[in-house]
Amino acid sequence: MEDSEDHILLFNTLTRKKEPFVPIEKGKVKMYTCGPTVYDFAHIGNFRTFIFQDLLKRWLKYRGFNVTHVMNITDVDDKTIRNSRKKGVTLKQYTDYYMKAFFEDLKILNIERAEHYPRATDHIPEMVALIKQLMEKGYAYMGEDGSIYFDISKFKDYGKLSKLKIDELKPGVRVKVDEYGKEEVQDFALWKAWDEEDGDVYWETELGKGRPGWHVECSAMAMKYLGETIDIHSGGVDLIFPHHENEIAQSEAATGKPFARYWLHSEHLLVEGKRMSKSLGNFYTLRDLTAKGYDPMAIRFLLLSTHYRQQLNFTFDGLEAAGNAVSRLRNFVHRLLDANGRGCGKVIKQLMENFKKSFESAMDDDLNISVALAALFDFVRDVNKLLDEQALSRDEALDVYELMMRFNRVLGIMDEGIFKRELPKEAEELIRKREEARKVKDWKTADQIREQLRAMGIIIEDTPQGVKWRIERKTS
RNA sequence: GCCGGGGUGGCCGAGCGGUUUAGGCGGCUGCCUGCAGAGCAGCUGCACGUGGGUUCAACUCCCACCCCCGGCUCCA
Structure with a gap:
C-alpha cells in the first residue's frame, strides 16, 4: 500500500x-x-x-x-x-x-x-x-x-x-x-x-x-x-x-x-478504579459480562478506545457509554444504506479524504486510537448533516459505506452481518400493515405493530422519505 | 529502598507553548415528528491536582508538594 x-x-x-x-x-x-x-x-x-x-x-x-x-x-x-x-x-x-x-x-x-x-x-x-x-x-x-x-x-x-x-x-x-x-x-x-x-x-x-x-x-x-x-x-x-x-x-x-x-x-486495566481481583469482587470474565446482557461489541469498543499504553479504567457506566457510541456508528451505517439524495460531488469526496488522512496518521502514530476515533466521529457528524439535507446520492453513500467497512475491518466494532438487507417475510408484512394503519391515522395499531417489530429486533423509523427499518440485533 | 506511569469540564478520554471547538457518553433546549426513533443545532456557569517559577504568552516547560496506579514475586 x-x-x-x-x-x-x-x-x-x-x-x-x-x-x-x-x-x-x-x-x-x-x-x-x-x-x-x-x-x-x-x-x-x-x-x-x-x-x-x-x-x-x-x-x-x-x-x-x-x-x-x-x-x-x-x-x-x-x-x-x-x-x-x-x-x-x-x-x-x-x-x-x-x-x-x-x-x-x-x-x-x-x-x-x-x-x-x-x-x-x-x-x-x-x-x-x-x-x-x-x-x-x-x-x-x-x-x-x-x-x-x-x-x-x-x-x-x-x-x-x-x-x-x-x-x-x-x-x-x-x-x-x-x-x-x-x-x-x-x-x-x-x-x-x-x-x-x-x-x-x-x-x-x-x-x-x-x-x-x-x-x-x-x-x-x-x-x-x-x-x-x-x-x-x-x-x-x-x-x-x-x-x-x-x-x-x-x-x-x-x-x-x-x-x-x-x-x-x-498497560493493565483497572475496574472501577481498583486493581481487578477476585477478593475485591471486581473480577470479570467475558462470560460474566455477556451474561449480564452487555453487547460484546460494546465491550470490544471500550477495551479498544483507550490507548494501549494507558491504564484503562473499566466501569459499567463506561460500558454503557461504549454501547451507545457503537449504536451511533451502526445507525450511521444504516442511514447510509437508506440514502438516496441528490448528490453533492466534491463535498463528500473531500470529507472522505480528510477523514482517511486523519485516521491513518493517528493510527500510524503508535496506534493513537483516541485521535483516530475522534476523526471517525467528526466524519460521522459531517456526513449525517449531509444525509439530513438529502445531499448524498445512493452511489456516494455506498462509497462512504465502503470506507466505513474498510475501517471497521481495522476496528472490528461492527458485525457487518447486521447490514445485510434482508427482512423476514413476516416483518415485511407487518411493516406493510403498519403503513396502511398510518395512512388512516390509526396510530394505535401502528404503534402496536412497531412494538411487535421491536420485539423481533427490528427498529422502525418514520422519515419524510418514508419508512426506514434496521435490524438492531440478530433475530436468528 | 530502587525504578516507571498518571492527575483535564457530570463521567470516559485526546491534546499542545498562543490565534476556533478534540472526540465519545450523559443532561437541557430547539428543529424535525401523529407519537417514537434517528439526526442536526445550541447550551452544560473560570476544564486542565496544589503552590511557586520561566515566558510577551502555560493545561502544555522547570521546581516543590499532595494524591492515585504500577514494576522490582505467579500474573494480560
Whole structure:
C-alpha cells in the first residue's frame, strides 16, 4: 500500500521510544504474542491485551503488511496441574476445556485468529533441544534438585528489557528462596524435575523426568514458527519482567542473534478504579459480562478506545457509554444504506479524504486510537448533516459505506452481518400493515405493530422519505 | 529502598507553548415528528491536582508538594 510502510511508529519497550516500524523482510511481519494459560476463563484484562494485539495486527494488515501471528497456549504449569488434579481429570482434558472456551471468547469479541496457536505440551522436543543447546554453551546448569536452570550471570545483556539491575533486589524478599536447587535466586528454571505435586504430568527426556519451565516454551515455539529473530513480540506489562526478560536471555544465548526487534506491552486495566481481583469482587470474565446482557461489541469498543499504553479504567457506566457510541456508528451505517439524495460531488469526496488522512496518521502514530476515533466521529457528524439535507446520492453513500467497512475491518466494532438487507417475510408484512394503519391515522395499531417489530429486533423509523427499518440485533 | 506511569469540564478520554471547538457518553433546549426513533443545532456557569517559577504568552516547560496506579514475586 503506497510507501506508507515505514510511517508506522511503535513504542518499543527495549528503547522506551517510539520507533519507525521496519520489518526484517519487506512487507512481512512476524509477530509473536503471549497467549493465555488455560487454567480458567480469560478475564477482561486479558482481553484488553488480546484486543490491543488484534488492533495492531489489523492495522499492519491495513498498511499492506503480510502478518504471520503466533500465539502460544500455555497448557502446563503449576496452576493447570494443580487444578486438573483437584478435579480428577487429566491435564489434557482440563486444558482442552478452557482452550475451547478461550477460542469461543475470541470469536465473540471479534478478535481475528492467529495463524498458529502452538500448545506447550505439543512442543516438548523443541524445548528440550533448546535447553540442551544452552547447556552445551554453558548458559545452563543442573541444580541439586535435578532441575535445570539458566545462569543469568552468563548472559551479559540480562535486564536490558526491564531495565532492572539484577543486584538491586527488593530488600527483604531475597533470603527466603533457596529451597530450590539453584545457585542464584535470580536464575530461572528451564526444566523442572518431577516431584509428587506433578502427579502423572511429566515427560521422560534426556534432561530427566520432568516438565518444562514456563519461559522456555515461548522461545522454542516462537523460533520454530517464526525463526530466530522475529519482528514484534508483545504481551501485558506484567510480562516484561521476568517472562520476556528471560525469553530474551534464553533465545539470544542460544542463537547469538536478537530475539525480537520490537517489544510492545499493553498497560493493565483497572475496574472501577481498583486493581481487578477476585477478593475485591471486581473480577470479570467475558462470560460474566455477556451474561449480564452487555453487547460484546460494546465491550470490544471500550477495551479498544483507550490507548494501549494507558491504564484503562473499566466501569459499567463506561460500558454503557461504549454501547451507545457503537449504536451511533451502526445507525450511521444504516442511514447510509437508506440514502438516496441528490448528490453533492466534491463535498463528500473531500470529507472522505480528510477523514482517511486523519485516521491513518493517528493510527500510524503508535496506534493513537483516541485521535483516530475522534476523526471517525467528526466524519460521522459531517456526513449525517449531509444525509439530513438529502445531499448524498445512493452511489456516494455506498462509497462512504465502503470506507466505513474498510475501517471497521481495522476496528472490528461492527458485525457487518447486521447490514445485510434482508427482512423476514413476516416483518415485511407487518411493516406493510403498519403503513396502511398510518395512512388512516390509526396510530394505535401502528404503534402496536412497531412494538411487535421491536420485539423481533427490528427498529422502525418514520422519515419524510418514508419508512426506514434496521435490524438492531440478530433475530436468528 | 530502587525504578516507571498518571492527575483535564457530570463521567470516559485526546491534546499542545498562543490565534476556533478534540472526540465519545450523559443532561437541557430547539428543529424535525401523529407519537417514537434517528439526526442536526445550541447550551452544560473560570476544564486542565496544589503552590511557586520561566515566558510577551502555560493545561502544555522547570521546581516543590499532595494524591492515585504500577514494576522490582505467579500474573494480560
